[in-house]
Amino acid sequence: MILLALAVAPGLAISMLIYALDKYDREPIGLLLKCFLLGMVCIALPLAFQALAMGAGFSENGGSLLGTAFFAYAIVAVSEEVAKFLVLYFYAYPKKSFNEPFDGIVYSVMIGMGFATLENIAYVGQFGYRTGVARMFLSVPAHAAFAVLMGYYVGLAKFLPQKRNHLLQKGLGIAIFFHGTYDFFLFTGSSILLLGAAIVTLFFAIRNAVRAIKKDQALSKKLHENHFFDEDEPPQNQH
Numbered sequence: 001m002i003l004l005a006l007a008v009a010p011g012l013a014i015s016m017l018i019y020a021l022d023k024y025d026r027e028p029i030g031l032l033l034k035c036f037l038l039g040m041v042c043i044a045l046p047l048a049f050q051a052l053a054m055g056a057g058f059s060e061n062g063g064s065l066l067g068t069a070f071f072a073y074a075i076v077a078v079s080e081e082v083a084k085f086l087v088l089y090f091y092a093y094p095k096k097s098f099n100e101p102f103d104g105i106v107y108s109v110m111i112g113m114g115f116a117t118l119e120n121i122a123y124v125g126q127f128g129y130r131t132g133v134a135r136m137f138l139s140v141p142a143h144a145a146f147a148v149l150m151g152y153y154v155g156l157a158k159f160l161p162q163k164r165n166h167l168l169q170k171g172l173g174i175a176i177f178f179h180g181t182y183d184f185f186l187f188t189g190s191s192i193l194l195l196g197a198a199i200v201t202l203f204f205a206i207r208n209a210v211r212a213i214k215k216d217q218a219l220s221k222k223l224h225e226n227h228f229f230d231e232d233e234p235p236q237n238q239h
Helices: 002-021 029-041 044-055 065-092 102-127 129-137 139-159 161-188 192-225
Strands: none
Touching: 002 029, 002 102, 002 129, 002 139, 029 065, 029 102, 044 065, 065 102, 065 139, 065 161, 102 129, 102 139, 102 192, 129 139, 139 161, 139 192, 161 192
């Protein structure tokens, strides 16, 4: 039970933090829970994709830096971020309660934390307490940062229809880039230098995520002060 609590606590804590930061029009709890659970469910897609890739001879120790990079970016990062993006875009994005740009971050983080929590349970159950502590400060915050960056651009895409495709692609692409870079350094070896490079990558991802949160909070404040949203009119029709 202690290991289970250790595995679950980081994702729940980050989810509650993001919920608390949504100050102006908080999302329905039930919908957020569904996003969290769907984040858990969608892990099946990357697991299947990665299993097929490993069956075809690809691995995180690809025999060369290029092979390792391919596995980190094209297999792990792409499969995991695309899975989360599909839930965000096809489930949360069309919801009526998705009515301000910051909601992109909220829903994306709930999905990402569901994904990270189930992944964490598996790792902690297999490798124990030390892995749980390490992932509390590294892997789970990494998933959160990737989710914030993706959600920031998805949130903008809903309210800037003329730039929709570009913003959706940018959000997914940035999440894949940071995820792949972080994993690449971890997959390359176990030296202090490579771990440091992964931590530096995580630092920049978190810094950009914090900036994205602040930008969306300021935008939400401005929109609500100016009565930007009309409850009788779908938000996607607003400009």
